[in-house]
Amino acid sequence: MFTVLRTNLEILKKDIPIKSHAIRLHKLDGLIKEELKPESAQLQSINDETVLELARIALKLEEYFLGISQDIEWALDKQGKIYILQCRPFKPVSAYKTNTVNDKYIDDIISKGGQRASSGIAAGSCYIVNKDAHILTFPDKAILIAPFAVPKLAALLGRAAAVITQEGSLVGHLASVAREYKVPAIFKIPNIMEIVKNGDEITIDADNLVIYRGIKDDLLAESRTSKNLMKGSPIERILQDVLQIIAPLNLLDPDSDEFQPERCQTYHDIIRFCHEKSVNELFAFGKLEKYSRHTCKELVSDLPLNYLIINLEDGFKREIKGRKVHLNDINSMPFLSLWDGLMAVAWNGPQHIDVGGFLSVVMRHNSGGDAVLSNQGSYENDNYVLLSSHFFSLTSRLGYHFCTIEALASERTLENYAGFYFKGGAADFQRRNLRIKFIGEILEHFQFNISLKGDSLRAKVNAFESSKLLIKIKILGYMLMHTRQLDMVMLNSSCVEEYRTKFITDIDSMIYS
Incomplete structure (x- = not known):
């Protein structure tokens, strides 16, 4: 750091820290970190001439902005030319x-x-x-x-x-x-x-x-209360106006007659419509086509769920010629681990549904509420899976809940991950919100990184060895199956504690058996 006298541009003080490394631009590798030799560690990063030129520029910018000092970001090329990147009003610390x-x-x-x-x-x-x-x-x-x-x-x-x-x-x-x-x-x-x-x-x-x-x-x-410089400004008003044609979602039910392109009112509607139709088309391929190697297959299982699977490459042990694929034909270790979690412990729904929770479901169902799924009380919705030997991506609707799970489990440990997104529920927002926090607590207990927002949750684990990651995926399978309808009992604290104990005990038993 340099202190320069503004009246005659004289350098009054230099504070040159010891630098152990330098960041250099490499022709092939981009930015690289280089260790500095001891004799270079205390050298100036820029010379005095550049310091004084920066001071001159700072004074010119201050004059241009009517005497307001500026916080300036700049860059210097190899020829010593200075580029001003941006500046903002500066209050001396x-x-x-x-x-x-x-x-x-x-x-x-x-x-x-x-x-x-x-x-x-x-x-x-x-x-x-x-x-x-x-x-x-x-x-x-x-x-x-x-x-x-x-x-x-x-x-x-x-x-x-x-x-x-x-x-x-x-x-x-x-x-x-x-x-x-x-x-x-x-x-x-x-x-x-x-x-x-x-x-x-x-x-x-x-x-x-x-x-x-x-x-x-x-x-x-x-402490001083900081003023929001954007509040009430013309920029904020413009952004608020623009936000109204970007953020709101009006196309809530993909099976409704209203789910049509001409009903799109916002960019969010357009994205929602395109996503829904593209997924439908992706998995519809095969229902009429005869080229079995590329078509989606219906998974035959003991669960009352419809799973449509697309084999990305080597997700099946053999070529499946018909429309059906059995679990013993699946060659994807991460997906099989998820399935093990789904099937590990039988689940018949929560045992102590309170009247308020049930009535909130009825009210939301009859009024339309903020539900985003159709036929939500049934298991008739298709669940979509993309599959390979080391990877799967599942988009699932279980009851009233929307969920995506994606995982990669290979020999490359640093690339391995499992991601989980969960949203929705049949009950009112308070119960759904409490249920999401409950799920987050359980997953956090088992070393997942958690992010909560409203009634939605994101969880992720990274860089686990394949064998350990498969255990995490198995936990996600258990949670996917056992959190259905749990939002209806979330206001019963004793019941919540009972389920917390049950979930942790079940999972411990499942992964250590």
């Missing part, structure tokens, strides 16, 4: 008080110092991100803890309550975006990765460069 400690919490201080990248006060649970995979599992409103303030972490600032890093530049991309999003951030706390661990609750006071153990509600109450 030094405008706030520093190192003022709340005496009431002096015993709870776990860190004091560092550099303020973005002001403010926030609190939450710590989440350490030192691998790319951690970015995918970062929870909402967590405190982002990282070794370096790298640009890719900016993608998390919409969800992060605050940011703390061991190293980082106040003029870097992450710091700039943190200030733009008004996310409190402190950089250069060398031992932060040793001070905290995942799940620790802390309060970060970036104004005073102090971090406290625990949630300090009174400090949060005193």
Whole structure:
């Protein structure tokens, strides 16, 4: 970091951190990370001439924007030419008080110092991100803890309550975006990765460069309330208008007479219609065609469910000439693991359906409610499967519930994954929401990464060895079968606890037997 006197453009101070690595552009491999030799570790990344030229540009931009200082992002090519990428109004972080400690919490201080990248006060649970995979599992409103303030972490600032890093530049991309999003951030706390661990609750006071153990509600109450610059602006009004022709979904029932292209009113309707019809056409191929190698097959099973299967390549043990395929002809280990989970424990539905839950189903069915499926109480809906020896993708309607499961289980461990999406239900929104949380708790207990939104859930596991991943897929099969109609009993707390115990016991017995 360089400090330049604006009156005569003289460099007053240089803060050159020790750099262990450099990011270079490789002709074939793109960006690569190079280890620096000790003699290069303390060299300037840019020369003094470039520093002064950047200062001149900054002053010109400030003049152009009527005296408002700018937070500027720039790039430098190999010939030394400067490119301005973007700029935004800048509020100097030094405008706030520093190192003022709340005496009431002096015993709870776990860190004091560092550099303020973005002001403010926030609190939450710590989440350490030192691998790319951690970015995918970062929870909402967590405190982002990282070794370096790298640009890719900016993608998390919409969800992060605050940011703390061991190293980082106040003029870097992450710091700039943190200030733009008004996310409190402190950089250069060398031992932060040793001070905290995942799940620790802390309060970060970036104004005073102090971090406290625990949630300090009174400090949060005193913090400045940030103004939403978009609220009520012309841009927000335009976006709200545009959103009305993008987001709403009007084509709810694919089997209704209203499910026609001329009924599409929004982009969401168009996407929904195209998706539904394309899936139907994909699996309809074979009902009239005679080319059996390419046609979909109906799975013969003991379950009262219609499964239409397309063999992508090697999902069958032999060529199936007729319309039917039996389970012993399936050559897909991940799909067979899912089936094992479906069949592992008999399920006849919840045993203690309360009257309110049942009536909410009747009301939704009679009124149309927000149901998105037709014939939802029956098992007559087709379930679609794409299949190969190491992969399957299942789109399923079980009762009132919509679900997709996709998995890849091969010898390439890093590429292996299992994904699960679940939405819907017969009861009212409160019961459906509680049921989704219940499913999330069970899957989280078995090491799935969970994301909840309303009455929908996404769960995923990555990079497991094939044998271990097949066990996770088996768990998904059990959950798919045993969560049907469970939303109707979700307001009965004793019943919920009973099912929680049953599910965990069943799954433990299933995977360890």
